[in-house]
Amino acid sequence: MGITSFYFLCFFTLLFVLYYVIPGRAQWLLLLACSVAYYLLSGNGLLIAYPLASVSACYVGIRLLSCVPPEDARKRRIVLLMTILVNIGVLVVLKYVNFGIYTIDGIAQLLGSRETLIESVDFLIPLGVSFYTFSLLGYVVDVYYGIAKPQTNYLKLMLYGMYFPVIISGPILKYREHGEQFFEPHPFDYRRITRGFQRMAWGFFKKLVIAERLGILVDTVYGGYVDYPGAFIWIATACYAFQLYTDFSGCMDIVLGMSESLGILLPENFQTPFFAGSIAEYWRRWHITLGVWMKEYVFYPVLRTDFFAGLNKSWRERFGKKKGKQYATFVAMFILWLTVGIWHGGDWKFVIGSGLLHWFYIVMEELLAPPSARLMEKWGMEPKGRFIGAVRVIRTFFLVCIGDLFFRASSVGDAFSMLKRAVSVFNPSVLWNGAILGLGLDWIEMGIVFVSLAVLCAVSVMQQKGPVRDKIAGMALPLRWAIWYMLLFSVILLGCYGPGYSAGEFIYQGF
Secondary structure (H helix, E strand, O other), X not given: OOOOOHHHHHHHHHHHHHHOOOOHHHHHHHHXXXXXXXXXXXXXXXXXXXXXXXXXXXXXXXXXXXXXXXXXXXXXXXXXXXXXXXXXXXXXXXXXXXXXXXXXXXXXXXXXXXXXXXXXXXXXXXXXXXXXXXXXXXXXXXXXXXXXXXXXXXXXXXXXXXXXXXXXXXXXXOHXXXXXXXXXXXXXXXXXXXXXXXXXXXXXXXXXXXXXHHHHHHHHHHHOHXXXXXXXXXXXXXXXXXXXXXXXXXXXXXXXXXHHHOOOOOOOOEOOHHHOOOHHHHHHHEOHHHHHHHHHHHHHHHHOOHHHHHHHHHXXXXXXXXXXXXXXXXXXXXXXXXXXXXXXXXXXXXXXXXXXXXXXXXXXXXXXXXXXXXXXXXXOOOOOOHHHHHHHHHHXXXXXXXXXXXXXXOOHHHHHHHHHHXXXXXXXXXXXXXXXXXXXXXXXXXXXXXXXXXXXXXXXXHHOOOOHHHHHHOOOHHHHHHHHHHHHHHHHHHOOOOOOOOOOOOHHHHO
């Protein structure tokens, strides 16, 4: 039951009405019941056993950590490691067995065709397995370090781990910041509810009007790239970058808006990432909660290990204090980005496109920063000027697109083949000779895409100076209502939905 479907809207409408009719102290129980119902209605209902197993393992771990005194560090460490191993073990078996299928073909030959085996494994993967696993594990680690209060109510922990809007595509939560609000009463608040609905409408606009149309063009080129060399590949890759952004951030807008209308404020996951001037800044703006989780629970713990303490000391003596520390940090960053790539999926295209390639970008940015600064100073250029800033934004977007090409391609081999065909054929004329109209969208559909992207860019520019909803709220009443009605009717009239059409699942729903 996709969240852009008619059935889901009926589901949410019923939840919304009941939520503000029943007593506030019972609202969390309704959310729990709806979360379980959503999971049962969204595919193979038996797969609910997996999130329940994760919740149960974390609940037992939290209770044990509450019972073991802080002085008994050894027992507490054993409890933490066992809880982590159980959850990560299930995640690895469910999500990354494809690595075995891709690298050990003998298994596929013994058990059947490779494609059949992969389809069978994918069928067993529960919805949102990475998101609920990370949210729950982060909470257990925080309880271990004493920075989060232990939740001793199993049903409340279950709601935190299985809250249905979040389990689709995130964001990844921190219990110490967002957990308790699930269980507090939330009275009817007109302003908060309308703001939530406004954000949901913006999310539907991104997904149904922009992402679904761009997906048609992208699928055409990536599905037959041999027939679409040169500029076709660059156009499709840039379109995929926007498709991925509008799809994922659109999902976040719907999820955050839906939760806001229920009185639950979730963390932001995007901050106009295409305005980033570097890859490091891009990842501070893109999938923010994943980046924060990885830094807190992977990167910093790795740096605190005895191995890295010794490596840092050794390399400081060998290369100097500054460079030694920097080189040791690069090694820890390699582990971080390898983990980020693996998190995105059990395929080397994810490890490269969303992980190691971005590690390489960031390392090169840091190593080349000093000579670049000296060169600009020699040429009399202002490093913080608008021109240099614009060049950096364009460069960052191009580098991100290369990673997205690996992310979207069917395999690493196809990604390299596409790159080869993209640079070996020079055909810029496709931009003006009408060839683009042969990629699945006619001129009316292309016009809708261009206008919609222009609106998206304008809103993104406005977001640099603060929340757009606050700016609209300060406008005159007729203008304010005109804007929201235009957005609503744009979704109704231009959105890709309806009988005979099935909007694609959110891209990150598979992670």
